[in-house]
Amino acid sequence: MSTTMLDPSAYDSRAGVPIAVVTVCLAVATVCVAMRVYSRAVLIHQFGMDDWAAVIALLLAIGSGSMVASNTIYGAGHHIAVVDQTLLWKYFRTFYISIVLYNGSLTATKIAFLLQYYRVLTTKKMQNIILIALAFISLWSISQLLVVIFTCTPIEKFWLGDAMEGTCVPNLPFWYINAAGNIITDVVIFVVPLPALGSLNLRKTQKLLLIAIFSLGFFTCAISIIRVQYLHLSDDVTWDNVASSCWSVGEICSGITCACLPTLRPLLSKCVPSMRSPSGNGSSGRGYHQKSSGRDGTSERSRAKTTDSMSGSSRAIIYPEDLELQATDSEERPNQDRLVGLKDTLGSGSQYNGARDKLGLRPTVRTEVSLGSPHLGPDWSSQLPTEGHMKISVKHDFTMTKEYKDSNR
Template sequence: MNITAEQAARSHETRSDLMLGVSVALMAVGSLLVAGRLYCRRLIRSTGLDDISAVLALAFLIACGASIADMTRHGLGRHDWTLSLDQIVLYGRCFWLSVLFYTISLSFCKITFLLQYLRIMNVSRMRWVYIGSIVFLSIWSAITIVGICTLCIPLEAFWDPRIKGRCFKDQTLMWYINGIMHIVVDFAIIVMPLPIVWKLKLPLSQKLWLSGIFGLGFFTIAISILRLQWLTPEKDFTWWNVTAASWSLAELVSGIACSCLSTFKPLLKKVNGWVPTLRSGESTHILHGIATDDSDRIAVVELEDAPYGSRLQIPNSAHAFGTETSITASKGVYEAERKLRKSSKSSINKNEP
């Protein structure tokens, strides 16, 4: 292979170690986030399908990161004119695997959000919106995966130029369509619960806090938009792809972070004491759920004199989902409680001889 004097002068350059370090660091961050989520679920003795989906998102994140890390052994971070044909073939195969695992992990990140909505907010009208969104996202992801698996026929022609095959010509267009679709879906997922949150009879500060938790997804959207500029490959692909691969892993970790951080309140209680905790056996008024009637009217479900850690039993006539995160009752609840106690004391005093 003939190379220019400029290429010869740059042949020693490498970003492989940088890419390897970024991959390991982001996989570690993702693992810690999901481990924290599972630990918090264990503290409240409650797990659900959203937790399983988060674990699957992490599993395919690690698979994607491992594929990218393996690509550094075959030329990622080096200039393509320094690589042999065998190295390019091995690099191409790892690249295809990373794209496949990235797509699956990203889909599970979004499904985790939707399953979490089903878990903590049960408004009959929105319930079907969440379920429909999960079905749509699953179908779209399946179509994308089929497309990735049929980029070339036979598939080996995608990474081995020595194999003749028929390949999809507009692959870059396919990546752009998929990327834009995921941005649109992300935006829809973020705004879905906001109308319900703002209908809750809660102080403004708590509404803003809940909206902020859901709004963390805008950070993922920002990364996805930035990543779009790296979807058009350059000629020196193995050198250029370091930035694109880094943004892809960052996007996955951001999605996992946004879906996990909202579950960390029990951990804050236990470790840092940022939220007041209750010792076993004490009693309080704790809001554990949101119930709705057939008219989709949101109602506060309150459990009086409940020992810490007990579960709320919802009447079968109400559509309800229990939440693992208690929401502080509004001022009116405590006013009613004080009046009730004052009335009880007055009755006792009257009955005393």
């Protein structure tokens, strides 16, 4: 019996690399999604469709990463010459599952980004652009996912190879096309909101910070570009595929993390009270009131939290990611100017009210009465003066909000 002598380097192993990469990347993504869920569901009670998409993306990423890490059992990270040949079909089956889950996670992440933009950027022009991008990118991503699932006919041929009759889509042309399409759609996703973010009615520092957070998505694009060079695999697939698999896990986890970062302002404000005021000064007495459109399921409980407290804190807290960002002045002012002109012409009677309703504008008057010092404790009645004068302040807030019709109500 003859034996083949292998070079000592053939016994090298880097099986620990995918395990370490998967552990770190999934840990970061999981923490970010958990903080997002806590911020959106617990702190502000506005858990919406974009949040569900982020959770689904994470679950699919965990599945894909688990397949990448567990594939070391079947030879991943070792040279194919020293891998038990009876395990190779299990290696390719696990590899197939990881590819399907990878594409599913990418699809859910892209949808999460676009649904988040649709919730936050409420101007009609931006929402139309986002809907077009959502339709195009969703169709592209779903089509790629279907091609991956049915890359071989029958599907089992992917891991059984020549042992089963059938046909398969050539890997290299498809993988390159898939990677190029993902890079293009990623760039589109991260570019779409930047012009709108630049026109927001926020302080310059807030605006720059918000743009910077959204621009972190280009880091995901960079990972996608780097990953392309590792798609070409030699016959030593169990060794070569380590780098490609690691970059794939890093790509989906980076996308999930970037999608979650803009939603963490409520949690940061809870930990750092100075971030609660829109002006960046926690002691500021000026607040803002945002009327929810009801599109994301805002509850009365969450709206009630925006009322004044008697501890001297800000009357209301708005967060850049959760305020359904107000339209630019150029879009809202025409209706307001027309309303003022109608009032001058029609007076304040029923004709004016009807015209106002057609414009979708609603006035809101809120009256607040403060008695005595705003720093009175729980036993406030014992602290009231028995003689002399007591200070009573009455504050009126008049706001004009645009009404959005909700067919579900």
